[in-house]
Amino acid sequence: VEQEENEYIINEFDGMHSADISTVMEGLSAEDCKYILELLNPSVGADVISEIEDDTRNNFLTLFTPQELSKYMDNTDSDDAADILNDMPVKVREEVLASMNNNEKVQYIIDLLHYEEDCAGGLMAKELVKANINWNVSQCIEEVRRQGQNVDKIYTVYVVDDHDILLGRISMKKLLIANDLTKVADLYEPEIAKVYSYLDEEEVADIMQHYDLEVIPVINVQGRLLGRITIDDVVDVITEQAEKDQQAMSGLSEDVEETDSLIAMARARLPWLIVGMSGGLLGANFLGGFEEELSRIPAMAFFIPLITATGGNVGIQSSTIVVQSLASGGFQGSAMNRYLRVLVIAILNGLTLAALVYGFNMIFSDNHQLAIVVSFALFSVIMIASFMGTITPLVLSKFGINPALASGPFITTCNDLIGLGVYFMVAKALLH
Amino acid sequence: VEQEENEYIINEFDGMHSADISTVMEGLSAEDCKYILELLNPSVGADVISEIEDDTRNNFLTLFTPQELSKYMDNTDSDDAADILNDMPVKVREEVLASMNNNEKVQYIIDLLHYEEDCAGGLMAKELVKANINWNVSQCIEEVRRQGQNVDKIYTVYVVDDHDILLGRISMKKLLIANDLTKVADLYEPEIAKVYSYLDEEEVADIMQHYDLEVIPVINVQGRLLGRITIDDVVDVITEQAEKDQQAMSGLSEDVEETDSLIAMARARLPWLIVGMSGGLLGANFLGGFEEELSRIPAMAFFIPLITATGGNVGIQSSTIVVQSLASGGFQGSAMNRYLRVLVIAILNGLTLAALVYGFNMIFSDNHQLAIVVSFALFSVIMIASFMGTITPLVLSKFGINPALASGPFITTCNDLIGLGVYFMVAKALLH
Incomplete structure (x- = not known):
């Protein structure tokens, strides 16, 4: 990095998974991290930023201007973006949000900033694919095509009524196999596990583990669909809880590494x-x-x-x-x-x-x-x-x-x- | 249960998730468990059997004849079936396998019985959907329709060559959006994380956690696709490891509850x-x-x-x-x-x-x-x-x-x- 051999770095990181790039960066200084990030394309950079460890991230993100940060936040999932912005001073946070181009994402992030980090609302992402109960399969697929741009992994299509009340879900398998004109109402599974936004994160983990779910929808008290929680975030909750227990058992008073x-x-x-x-x-x-x-x-x-x-x-x-x-x-x-x-x-x-x-x-x-x-x-x-x-x-x-x-x-x-x-x-x- | 009010029990359990039925059954005697299982339909019964705790299961399964058990095993995922059969005496195991109707499943289970429980091979299930690299999208969807019967959650379609060597994957989203005549070769992602069948289960958990995966394919040393590991099994590995660590820290010498x-x-x-x-x-x-x-x-x-x-x-x-x-x-x-x-x-x-x-x-x-x-x-x-x-x-x-x-x-x-x-x-x- 010191000799700034850009070509070499770009080649080296090209094709590497963002999780691996972030592991490499955890060993580097804040300046070097910034330098490398700027060589990557913004969408890979955004993944790296969401996957890197909190301490390292908070260190090098202070080197960026809010305008530079907004470029990455446009490409970050809403749940990770909200977590990252939550660690920043309020002024920087507002400037980043104001500079972002993706208005839908800005709205998502603002919604998520309300929630405590350790409840279902703080774990969920707003990106999901939903379909109205009155549609047919081809409308549904059209929607997957449209919304799917923003959603990395779809898992399932949620079915809602005209007031966004969650009614059930349709698996991708069913959509793929079904006839184009079949009604969503005839296809969807009405009984699905869901959690309220205020539920404690450890209870969310218990529910997802109990029912072997890889994704769970989050609703508000009226039953409106707010977002979804994916299993990778829950795995982190479980691991963290295990570490906290070990620390409590051994007399360490903070989350230290x-x-x-x-x-x-x-x-x-x-x-x-x-x-x-x-x-x-x-x-x-x-x-x-x-x-x-x-x-x-x-x-x-x-x-x-x-x-x-x-x-x-x-x-x-x-x-x-x-x-x-x-x-x-x-x-x-x-x-x-x-x-x-x-x-x-x-x-x-x-x-x-x-x-x-x-x-x-x-x-x-x-x-x-x-x-x-x-x-x-x-x-x-x-x-x-x-x-x-x-x-x-x-x-x-x-x-x-x-x-x-x-x-x-x-x-x-x-x-x-x-x-x-x-x-x-x-x-x-x-x-x- | 004692008054054997069948109607009542069936109504009560109807629409209940198998994970909840198994929780109820953990408080009951082996005889009552058997009695309830026989009232459920075999596919729900199979789910209940895979989700119930080991001790309870081993207790009441001895009350069934091998022929009765085979009916459930026909409906169980191969990884769970192999785990259950592994806990039985060899003679019972052979009789169950001989009485099963689903020959493909029998072959799957026999394949899985080779592996140690704590390696990737012991965690994987054989049920997956794979497509040949030379197919087009409509052949691929046909295959999803056919193989999808046996696979609860598809997650992704694996792409293999004529020798079953794993080449990559296609997401369900891409399949759904793509034109029917597009070639699989033009659509698939060639770079995917995979694990060898002999890899230790904790390393599998680390890899899936590192890359935020909900499913990972398992290959043998030649690169042939053998099966896949889903995140729910890995969550169990992580939880178990945390419990083992706690027990080691507190001087308990076996896995006790x-x-x-x-x-x-x-x-x-x-x-x-x-x-x-x-x-x-x-x-x-x-x-x-x-x-x-x-x-x-x-x-x-x-x-x-x-x-x-x-x-x-x-x-x-x-x-x-x-x-x-x-x-x-x-x-x-x-x-x-x-x-x-x-x-x-x-x-x-x-x-x-x-x-x-x-x-x-x-x-x-x-x-x-x-x-x-x-x-x-x-x-x-x-x-x-x-x-x-x-x-x-x-x-x-x-x-x-x-x-x-x-x-x-x-x-x-x-x-x-x-x-x-x-x-x-x-x-x-x-x-x-």
């Missing part, structure tokens, strides 16, 4: 580390109350890591299972049944581990009293951590908080403290 | 709990070597949970970030650069936390020497845990092991032990 700035990375990690550390300091304070016992039986300290680690592990396991059954549509059966099951599993595993530790201590140590204290405390910690791990994600999800947080550091810290408490209470009760 | 049997649940949790417990016992042994120090300065024990918890949290954060950048296509830049970044972030966060703890200890305790030991140990533990958390997923992924395990209990246990070691070594060095 390894390539983010050092400060952003350090900041994303710090909050939960401080929570964990505060827990540790509370624990230290708590243990301070048992200084006398500890100096009399220093061996008690030996088993602190065992107790806290096991409590943490059991809690994370329990909550992850609940999180996954919340995500996949829920546990069948009563709440009572659920807690009973958790109880039985906790007893089974608690007894196994307590027995193992007791056996170990009987063999390698001669303090039988301590062996009993440790095993009893371990069993109690497993019971409590199972219960906490089960109930926390349920409570979080009831309050609309991501339940995956329940497998994260906050709960581990709580379990550490509870574990210490149980251990020393049991010790105090049994050793006095 | 909350509804599994109590024994299966307890068994899935036990192995990592035992690993964690063994770590705890090793820690106890290690601390045993410092009994003298502990009885002299019992306050040293107070900070054990702080050190182990922080080490665990830092390690999990570091490894999750690396796991996510492995999943999303990798870190751009050299290995050296990566480690330098990790080092800087660890120093930033290590200094912050060490300073906070030092401040706390100066305010609330009067043992300055211990305050220095704890802060110094905390800093060292953060440095080491960051490094371990970064390198472990890279090593695991190099050996083909799921890197998400690096955020799991094994690493937490290792970090606990390293943390204890560092703490007491530092103490020994500074307090003597």
